[in-house]
Structure formats: structure tokens, C-alpha cells
Amino acid sequence: MEKIIVRGGNRLKGRVRVHGAKNAVLPIIAASILPSRGEILIQDIPLLEDVKTITQLLSSLGISTELKEDCVRIDARHVETTEAPYDLVRKMRASFLVMGPLLARKKHGRIPLPGGCAIGSRPIDQHLKGLEAMGAEFEIGQGYIEGRVPDRLRGARIYLDVASVGATENIMMAAALAQGRTVIENAACEPEIVDLANFINAIGGKVRGAGTDTIRIDGVDFLRGTEYCVIPDRIEAGTYMAAATITRGEVFVEGAISEHLNPFIAKLREMGVQVLEGENGVHVRAEGELKPVDVKTLPYPGFPTDLQSQMMAILMTAKGNSLLTETVFENRFMHVEEMKRMGGKMKIDGRSVMIEGGQTLSGARVKATDLRAGAALVLVGLVANGVTEVTELRHIDRGYVRLVEKLQGLGADIGRVTEEEEEQSLNIEHSYA
Numbered sequence: 001m002e003k004i005i006v007r008g009g010n011r012l013k014g015r016v017r018v019h020g021a022k023n024a025v026l027p028i029i030a031a032s033i034l035p036s037r038g039e040i041l042i043q044d045i046p047l048l049e050d051v052k053t054i055t056q057l058l059s060s061l062g063i064s065t066e067l068k069e070d071c072v073r074i075d076a077r078h079v080e081t082t083e084a085p086y087d088l089v090r091k092m093r094a095s096f097l098v099m100g101p102l103l104a105r106k107k108h109g110r111i112p113l114p115g116g117c118a119i120g121s122r123p124i125d126q127h128l129k130g131l132e133a134m135g136a137e138f139e140i141g142q143g144y145i146e147g148r149v150p151d152r153l154r155g156a157r158i159y160l161d162v163a164s165v166g167a168t169e170n171i172m173m174a175a176a177l178a179q180g181r182t183v184i185e186n187a188a189c190e191p192e193i194v195d196l197a198n199f200i201n202a203i204g205g206k207v208r209g210a211g212t213d214t215i216r217i218d219g220v221d222f223l224r225g226t227e228y229c230v231i232p233d234r235i236e237a238g239t240y241m242a243a244a245t246i247t248r249g250e251v252f253v254e255g256a257i258s259e260h261l262n263p264f265i266a267k268l269r270e271m272g273v274q275v276l277e278g279e280n281g282v283h284v285r286a287e288g289e290l291k292p293v294d295v296k297t298l299p300y301p302g303f304p305t306d307l308q309s310q311m312m313a314i315l316m317t318a319k320g321n322s323l324l325t326e327t328v329f330e331n332r333f334m335h336v337e338e339m340k341r342m343g344g345k346m347k348i349d350g351r352s353v354m355i356e357g358g359q360t361l362s363g364a365r366v367k368a369t370d371l372r373a374g375a376a377l378v379l380v381g382l383v384a385n386g387v388t389e390v391t392e393l394r395h396i397d398r399g400y401v402r403l404v405e406k407l408q409g410l411g412a413d414i415g416r417v418t419e420e421e422e423e424q425s426l427n428i429e430h431s432y433a
């Protein structure tokens with residue numbers, strides 16, 4: 001078992017560069033199933049476990065893929081099969097994003113049901129509702145969901161009951177090759193939706209209105225290859241801004257787009273953190289006592305749920321009580337018990353957590369319960385007295401490229417070891433003792 005070991009106490013300083021956005025590149029790779037002509041080259045990708053999984057998923061469909069350190073090449077001229085393997089889908093919920101493109105391109109898709117995960121039940125009813133309105137028919141059995149399109153997908157007017165990111169993306173991708181116009185109302189507005197729309201347009205599609213709650217897609221007969229760069233990861237950027245804040249450090253987060261981080265920046269400023277928004281990134285400087293604040297997660301442009309646990313880590317170091325409310329996911333407080341093990345004083349009440357900041361924090365053995373929770377525990381470890389060990393790193397690896405190395409670059413006392421390596425180093429210490 002691997003773990004991250006952090007010794008708290010260092011004030012982080014310096015410059016860190018963010019990678020391409022996980023939540024942009026996953027749907028864009030799924031959308032690469034759509035072109036029947038030419039090759040796709042996606043650049044600035046983060047080489048994360050999730051990116052490897054979705055690329056393998058495309059390969060398992062017989063699509064030609066080549067994944068490198070910072071780019072992926074995809075040639076979907078030939079799609080051999082439309083059935084996704086369970087072993088890949090179970091690793092990552094975003095796998096369901098291949099349903100829309102498969103139905104549009106091949107009129108069939110059979111995908112294992114994505115199931116629940118550490119942050120809640122995460123239904124797919126809005127994906128299905130949208131695709132059904134466009135003429136797809138679904139059957140569920142033996143843990144799989146099978147979709148068929150008797151003729152060709154046709155444009156439809158779809159109102160989403162919840163502004164789901166994944167449902168908006170699946171419908172947008174399917175609509176790109178459908179007959180006629182699709183209108184998605186109450187669509188999600190996240191920057192990753194805009195990036196997917198830009199990608200679809202770059203391969204010859206016609207998407208308008210992405211970034212607002214009404215998206216119009218005019219279907220075309222075929223799509224073709226292109227080269228495309230994904231947007232920087234706003235959640236990774238926010239995590240390094242949180243690292244600067246919690247350690248009362250000073251960090252320039254290169255590549256961070258401040259407009260994508262407005263609610264997070266507003267809350268940091270409310271707490272007394274200095275944030276300077278530049279063209280190439282965001283500069284964060286924190287000192288002394290921070291004020292407590294209340295935070296509520298909401299769909300974009302509200303405060304992102306994917307920065308909720310990192311914000312909670314910061315609030316543990318503020319002077320006074322803060323109330324943090326999670327409205328996007330039903331069960332995204334699994335990290336609270338782990339944070340309590342490090343001396344955090346907090347109480348869950350329904351969808352809110354009351355955080356009594358300013359307690360003495362101490363290192364402990366803790367486990368990542370989801371990818372952002374894992375990062376948040378590392379953040380607490382940066383300021384806790386003594387040593388923190390974070391396990392279940394597979395979660396962190398889904399969302400962060402070289403987290404340990406990037407924090408080391410900012411002066412953190414942090415390392416990643418396997419149990420064998422740790423045992424070996426202990427044996428060496430003993431033999432010198």
C-alpha cells in the first residue's frame with residue numbers, strides 16, 4: 001500500500017503550474033468517438049488515472065488510441081464494438097459519457113451501470129431522459145444498460161430537472177450528429193461544458209449557447225478530426241491556492257483562469273487572503289489570522305463542490321465558526337471524520353457542517369475517501385503538528401498529476417512511499433542506531 005507522508009509546518013512559497021482539466025478532457029476524449037473522418041490530437045492533457053481509463057475504454061471499443069505524457073491521439077474511423085467492459089467502467093463514473101457518442105455514431109451502446117460512489121448515489125436519469133427524447137430506447141438488465149436507436153437520433157427540446165454536467169455533455173455529444181436541432185434547457189454552465197462545445201465545433205459541429213443555461217445544437221451528417229488544447233484545471237488550481245492559504249504562504253498558480261474561480265476567490269478575500277488576478281495565473285498570499293466564512297456549494301457559477309473539502313481544510317484554521325453547506329451531492333462529507341482524527345472540531349447537521357476553527361491540529365493516519373477529500377487531508381497535514389499519513393491514494397491519482405512533487409516544489413515536507421520502501425528505510429535507521 002502506498003501512502004503520502006506530510007510533516008506539517010512549512011510555509012509554501014513559489015510557483016506551480018496547473019495541468020489541463022480532468023473534467024474537460026474526459027468528455028472530450030468521449031466525444032472523439034464522434035468523428036468518422038480524420039484523426040484527433042488532444043493536447044495539454046493531464047496524464048491521470050481517469051484519463052488512462054477512458055483512453056483504454058476507447059481502445060476496448062476497437063478505436064485506435066495513443067496516449068503520451070501530455071497528449072492523446074485518437075482515430076475513431078473504425079469502431080469495432082459498442083460494448084464497454086465492466087472492469088474499466090467500474091473505475092470511473094465518467095465512463096458513461098461514451099453512451100451519447102456511441103448512440104449517435106453507431107446507434108447502439110451497452111455499458112455497465114455506473115453505480116454509486118463515495119460521494120452519493122449519482123443517478124443517470126437525466127442522461128437517459130435526454131437521449132430518449134432524441135429517439136433512443138433503453139433496456140436495463142444484468143447490471144448493464146443497453147441503448148438502441150431504431151433510425152437516427154433526432155433533435156429535441158430537453159429540459160433538465162437538474163443542471164447535470166454529465167447529462168448536458170452526453171446530450172450535447174449525441175445531438176452533434178442527430179437530425180435537426182436540439183435545445184437543452186436548464187443546461188449546466190460549467191467551463192468544461194464550454195470547452196466540450198468548443199471541441200465539438202472544432203470537429204465540425206454546430207453548438208451555440210454553451211456557458212448559458214440554454215444550449216442549441218444543430219446536428220450535422222459527419223464530424224472530422226482536429227487538434228485541440230484543453231482548458232486548465234480550475235479545481236487543481238483552487239487546490240494549490242488552498243495550499244498557499246492554509247500554510248499562510250505566497251504562491252503563484254500559473255495557468256489558473258481567475259474567472260473560472262470567482263466564488264472561491266471571493267471567499268478567500270472575505271477571509272482576508274490577498275488574491276491578485278493576472279493574465280497568466282493567480283497570485284495568493286495569506287498571513288496571520290483568517291476570518292471564518294459561510295460557504296454553500298452550487299452548480300457553476302456558484303461555489304464548486306469539488307473545492308468543498310479543500311475549503312473545509314482552510315476553515316479549520318480560521319478563527320471562529322464557519323458553516324459549510326453541500327447542495328450538489330447528497331453525501332460528500334466522508335472526509336469530516338478523517339479531519340476530526342487530526343483535531344478538527346466540526347459537526348454535521350444534515351447537508352451542513354459547522355466548523356469550529358482554530359483548534360490545534362495534529363498529524364494522524366487518515367484515508368482519502370474521494371479524490372478531493374484526499375487532497376484536503378494533505379492540506380491539513382501541511383499545517384498539522386507532526387506527521388500525517390494519507391492512504392487510499394488511488395482516489396488522489398484520479399485527479400492530481402504529481403501532487404507530491406508540485407507541493408515539494410513549493411517547499412512542503414512531503415513524500416510518497418510504498419510500505420516496503422518505508423520498512424526498508426526503518427531497517428536502515430535501526431542498523432545505524
Ligand SMILES: CC(=O)N[C@H]1[C@@H](OP(=O)(O)OP(=O)(O)OC[C@H]2O[C@@H](n3ccc(=O)[nH]c3=O)[C@H](O)[C@@H]2O)O[C@H](CO)[C@@H](O)[C@@H]1O
Binds near residue numbers: 023123124305
Ligand atoms: C467528470 C466530471 O465532470 N465530474 C464532475 C461532474 O460530475 P457529474 O457530471 O457526475 O455531476 P452532475 O452535474 O451530473 O451531478 C450533479 C447533481 O445532479 C444529480 N443528477 C445527475 C445526473 C442525473 O441524471 N440525475 C441527477 O439527479 C447528481 O446526483 C448530483 O446530485 O460535475 C460535478 C458537479 O459539478 C463535479 O463534482 C464532478 O467533478
Ligand SMILES: C=C(OP(=O)(O)O)C(=O)O
Binds near residue numbers: 023093119306371399
Ligand atoms: C467528483 C469528481 O469527479 P468524478 O465526477 O469523476 O467522480 C471530482 O473531480 O471532484
